[in-house]
Amino acid sequence: MTLFxxxxxxxxxxxxxxxxxxxxxxxxxRLNAAAIPLACSATDAAARAARFGGLLEVxxxxxxxxxxxxxxxxxxxxxxxxxxxxxxxxxxSRETLRALFAGQYYPAFVPPWNRIADSLVPLLxxxxxxxxxxxxxxxxxxAGLAELNVTVxxxxxxxxxxxxxxxxxxxxxxxxxEEPVGVMLHHGRMSERDFGFLAGLLxxxxxxxxxxxxxxxxxx
Numbered sequence: 001m002t003l004f005x006x007x008x009x010x011x012x013x014x015x016x017x018x019x020x021x022x023x024x025x026x027x028x029x030r031l032n033a034a035a036i037p038l039a040c041s042a043t044d045a046a047a048r049a050a051r052f053g054g055l056l057e058v059x060x061x062x063x064x065x066x067x068x069x070x071x072x073x074x075x076x077x078x079x080x081x082x083x084x085x086x087x088x089x090x091x092x093s094r095e096t097l098r099a100l101f102a103g104q105y106y107p108a109f110v111p112p113w114n115r116i117a118d119s120l121v122p123l124l125x126x127x128x129x130x131x132x133x134x135x136x137x138x139x140x141x142x143a144g145l146a147e148l149n150v151t152v153x154x155x156x157x158x159x160x161x162x163x164x165x166x167x168x169x170x171x172x173x174x175x176x177x178e179e180p181v182g183v184m185l186h187h188g189r190m191s192e193r194d195f196g197f198l199a200g201l202l203x204x205x206x207x208x209x210x211x212x213x214x215x216x217x218x219x220x
Contacts, residue, residue, distance in 0.1 A: 001173065001210035002180040004218060006032045006133060006150055008061055008110065010049065011039025013188045018048050019195065020187040025055050027202050029212045034061035034110035034133075037096040046100040057214040058101045059108035059133070060093040066112075075115040086120050090127035106216040108133055108148075121145070131219050135184065146219045150182035154198070155189040165201035169208065180213055 005024070010017055010033040017033075024031040033049065035058050040046060049056055067074040068081055077086055090109070098105045108131035109116075109124055116134065124132055125144040132140055138147035152168070154161055162168040172181050185198070205212070 001169070001205065001208060002213050003172070003183055003205065003210065004032060004148070004180050004213045004215065005029075005183045005185060006034060006059075006110065006215075007185040007187060008034040009065070009186060009188055010035035010058065010061070011043060011045045012036065014043060014045060014048055016187040016190065017045075018051075020185065020190065020198070021049075021052050021056060023195070023199050023202060024212070025052050027206055028055070029202060029206070030055055030057065030214050031212065032108075032133075032215050033058050035059065035097055035101070036061050036063075036065045036112075037093045037100075038064045040100055041096055049101060049104060053104075056104055057216060058097060058105045059110055059131075059215060060090075060097055060129070061110045062112040063089045063093045063096075073115060074113045075117070076112045077116040077120050079117040079119065081117070081120065083120065083123060087123050087127060090123055090129070094128050106214070107131070108215045108219075110134070114150075131215050133182070133215060148182065148215055148218050150184040152181060152183040154183060155186045155194060156184070161197075165197060165204045168201060169204055169210075180218060 062076040069075050069078045107129045109129045110133045114135040121140050122142050132147045135150050140147045
């Protein structure tokens with residue numbers, strides 16, 4: 001079994017992120033981190049991430065994680081954005097993180113709140129992004145852009161979360177999907193119970209001979 005875990009909001013609550021990443025590193029498992037460029041450039045996030053070496057891959061989580069819509073659901077890259085402004089921010093996001101995280105960065109784009117207007121998706125390859133990762137079934141059909149979405153949300157969904165790690169893994173197994181399943185994490189929302197649940201989930205995954213993958217591996 002192969003899963004990919006995407007931890008959003010790197011740049012906020014650094015110590016909690018480090019605790020989350022340590023759960024993966026202690027087991028030799030790979031973790032994808034969606035980083036907020038302007039938050040990371042103002043903190044020591046890059047230095048903390050470097051401690052996890054080749055077990056952590058960093059991606060772009062918007063630019064500032066700000067809601068730029070005038071109404072409706074939150075989005076930093078929604079229909080209200082002018083394409084030229086969005087293109088500028090996308091390029092800045094990639095260049096900022098590539099400079100900060102050096103060899104740990106891979107150009108995948110994770111839109112804040114998992115939302116990006118359909119009209120803006122074609123701007124991603126032009127800005128140098130190779131992957132789009134949001135939530136739900138893939139629905140982009142843009143040349144040069146893979147879509148690798150999360151389908152399991154452990155901390156922000158209103159849907160009930162399985163009560164035990166075994167229940168969650170059994171449910172994923174039962175899907176019989178050929179493609180790896182993506183799991184979304186938010187360290188800022190994790191309680192003590194959540195950290196314990198994740199530790200048990202990773203232990204069980206290792207015991208079953210499973211692994212975790214980077215978005216760069218899956219895109220290749």
